[in-house]
Amino acid sequence: LKPVLQVTVAGKSITVNWKDIKGHWAESAIREAAELGFVTGYADGTFLPNRAVTRAEFSAMMVRALHLELGADSKLAFNDSDRIAAWAKPYIATAVKAGLLKGYDDGSFRADQLINRTEMVAVVMRALDLKADQNTKLQFADALEIPVWATGYVAAAVETGIIKGRNGNRFAPLEHATRAESVVVILAMLKQK
Structure with missing residues (x-):
């Protein structure tokens, strides 16, 4: 998986480079969900998986x-x-x-x-x-x-x-x-x- 991913969510292009998902048990699922466009992260560059x-x-x-x-x-x-x-x-x-x-x-x-x-x-x-x-x-x-x-x-x-x-x-x-x-x-x- 790429460390940085460019996806479109709700018509907006976002970069997925969330600093808090690396090594998380759901990292690949979170990236897949971002690719599918149903989740976004926060302005501070986090996803906050927990x-x-x-x-x-x-x-x-x-x-x-x-x-x-x-x-x-x-x-x-x-x-x-x-x-x-x-x-x-x-x-x-x-x-x-x-x-x-x-x-x-x-x-x-x-x-x-x-x-x-x-x-x-x-x-x-x-x-x-x-x-x-x-x-x-x-x-x-x-x-x-x-x-x-x-x-x-x-x-x-x-x-x-x-x-x-x-x-x-x-x-x-x-x-x-x-x-x-x-x-x-x-x-x-x-x-x-």
């Missing part, structure tokens, strides 16, 4: 990865829409319209909330339209911590190789998804499509 991802950021990654067309109407019906950054609204509106992400029972979207591994998997599996049987027995040491509504999504993701557990045979369902994990899971999804 940084947690917000729901807004994950929405943007998914919309770009799936090449979903941003709609002209980015009005959102969530009760916290006024607190969603302008850059994120078209991505969130598109992801919601495509059925990838949903709001919460209280009517909020919580764009700045960090997405957990269970939510990340559910979004990706909705994109693939895959769900295993809710009664599937997962073999993770922390399987009982996986919310019941997500068991089918997690089982299907594991069965198809979309995601693996973390150290200690844990799925870590409520831990925040990192930028590196998000990239790897989205790439695995794209290979399934």
